[in-house]
Amino acid sequence: MKITLKDGSVREYENALSVYDVAMDISEGLARAACCALVDGQVADLRRVLHQDCTLAICTADSPEGLAALRHTASHVLAEAVKNLFPGVKLAIGPSIDTGFYYDFDHEPFSREDLDALEAEMKKIIKKGARLERFTLPRAEAVKLMEERQEPYKVELIQELPEDAEISFYRQGDFVDLCAGPHLMNTKGVKAFKLTSSSMAYWRGDSDKARLQRIYGTAYNKKEDLAVHLERMEDARRRDHNRLGREMELFTTVDVIGQGLPLFTPKGTKMIMKLQRWMEDLEDKEWGYVRTRTPLMAKSDLYKISGHWDHYKEGMFILGDEAAGGEVMALRPMTCPFQYYVYKNSQKSYRDLPYRMSETSTLFRNEDSGEMHGLTRVRQFTITEAHIVLRPDQAEEELKNCLDLAYYVLSTLGLQDEVTYRLSKWDPANKEKYLGDEAYWNSTQDALREVLREKNVSFVEAEGEAAFYGPKIDIQAKNVYGKEDTMITIQLDCAIAENFDMYYVDQNGEKVRPYIIHRTSMGCYERTLAWLIEKYAGKFPTWLCPEQVRVLPISEKYEAYGDKVLKALLARDIDATVDNRSEKIGFKIRDARLARVPYMLVVGQQEEEQGLVSVRSRFAGDEGPKSLAEFLDQICEEIRTKAIRPEMAPEETKQAEK
RNA sequence: GCUUCCGUGGCUCAGUUGGUAGAGCGAUUGAUUCGUAAUCAAUAGAUCACGGGUUCGAGUCCCGUCGGGAGCUCCA
Secondary structure (H helix, E strand, O other): EEOOOOOOEEEOOOOOOHHHHHHHHHHHOOOOOOOOOOOEEEEOOOOOOOOOOOOOOOOOOHHHHHHHHHHHHHHHHHHHEEEEEEEOOOOOOOEEEEEEEEEEEEOOOOOOHHHHHHHHHHHHHHHHOOEEEEEEEHHHHHHHHHHOOOHHHHHHHOOOOOOOOEEHHHHHHHHOEEEOHHHHHHHHHEEEEEEEEEEEEEEHHOOOOEEEEEEEEEEOOOHHHHHHHHHHHHHHHHHHHHHHHHOOOOEEOOOOOOOOOEEEOHHHHHHHHHHHHHHHHHHHHHHOEOOOOOEEEEEEHHHHHOOHHHHOHHOEEOOOOOOOOOOOOEEOOOOHHHHHHHOOOOOEHHHOOOOOEEEEEEOOOOOOOOOOOOOOOOOOOEEEEEEEEEEEEHHHHHHHHHHHHHHHHHHHOOOOEEEEEEEEEHHHHHHOOEEEEEEHHHHHHHHHHHHHOOOOOOEEEOOOOOOEOOOOEEEEOOOOOOEEEEEEEEEEEOOOHHHOOOOEOOOOOOOEEOOOEEEOOOOOOOHEEEEEHHOOOOOOOHOOOOEEEEEEOOHHHHHHHHHHHHHHHHHOOOEEEOOOOOOOOOHHHHHHHHHOOOEEEOOOOOHHHHHHEEEEEEOOOOEEEHHHHHHHHHHHHHOOEEEOOOOHHHHHHHHHHO
């Protein structure tokens, strides 16, 4: 094939390997372009994504593929450095990830000093520079090579590849690694990197297999990009809800109460109440839900019917001693079976469906002790969740309603662009974990996929992420560190109605099994609060703030007027306080700003005489004097519409914070 | 549950090779009554997470438990 080089000249190449060579030739002209490309015998567009049918791709250095190649190469350099400094080490795997790379080694734990030494060694390797050369071997020879080099993990990986596969390797100097590529042309290309941390990881992610040590690093094309990334990580640390939420006195934890059991202080409680009232009103008044109130525990019999006893027992808190012959109860890990019995309380006609039952319920899940984290992973949480019982012909429309409601909630919170949608499917290789057969799963998964497509939602599909009774549409959010959690879930369940003998009566008077949608339209309140803290760095939209206005009298003389203003605010359902401490106004303002209160009303002689308030906001700084009535109308409107006012430019804030 | 690092007043942290706990912020009290990001002073507050061990002596060294961070596994 022919390639037109950047200078306009044309060169011809015969096969993949020579394309690889030419990519090296032209890489200088493509900044530090990575890899090479061959798609159906044609060289791909230079910025083209790496497709499955494309074994090699040419791309620019800053494209996602270029960065992946860079980071992948950095992981090889790391592996070489580890080999140099810790000769006995065995190599496992070392891929590139979102913000960098990691490599797993079979070795003693690495200390920070080890990482620093490894960084220095990597710099040496990079400075020396070595061309990365790709070569392939038939499987048997590949195994032999890795056996000779005493790399049992690599041997295991190769043995799982097809027998007739040509196994590809990359060599840099004396270092050889099994690798599909792609890579940079030369280790010299790794210019801006940092080893960030080390931790334990299991071989193949299996806790029964060998314990390996994983070293994480990050790498960019330019030092500036790396600096920006590290600064962003620093910012993430400042926003971390587990730190900021405690600092702002939204929640706390107490050793003797236990792990994963946060206590909400008055401010955090107020925020959750605001979210909950909004959520319940929205569902009931605009989306046709009815509310239920069901027990927090039940006899084990209930969970045996639902399947949880078989599929989820180790995740439940069990009360009572089965062995002693006593009654065995369990705290509920979900609301589903309770609401089914609410449905069954009266016979339903096809006209009654969809029957939408919602409940703000507290759930208990016995998470492993290492799993708990701040407010995002807890053992007791509260969620407004619903079960919609419906006719099969209503499934599509109702699923769309659920998606619409979820989108409305997300966009009101200003979070609609922060999420990704995931179609969570079963794992056909693990059938015993699920209810129902292949046909059931295929049809329900197709139904959800169709709804997502019709709603024009872009989504990824994930095997093995389904509930045991049905597939899910999961709306995923990332925390400040990039770790993903499920916020909202919409599940289609056509199986469980059978277990509970639920039915409705159709036009012909026949009993028919309904479908059930399990859904939330906001994550549990704990997790949602955590997400809001991190998204807004504690500077919440006014309607959500636990303290919306703080009245700041200039001195004791204006306390009476301050109280009058406070009363007027409270009368309009605004969460307001007054700061009557004998401090200077500058101090009170500083204090209120650090508490991230959106509005401060400074009142003194001038304001008292003319019935004014001097407004200072998080959004516009000093807004000057306004009449109290005008301010009240303005903030009430802002709260009513749940407006998200833009904050002051970061530079200004920073300036002010100095 | 696993690996690793960590645990010192309410918070953030000092505390040398083991010698008997310190700062800033916050709190309280008093003075001050002030116009847009820190008024001054005084006071209180710590069996150094808990339990055991080594030692003449442990915040410091060792073991265990509990709790926290990071990661892994799990996640209806």
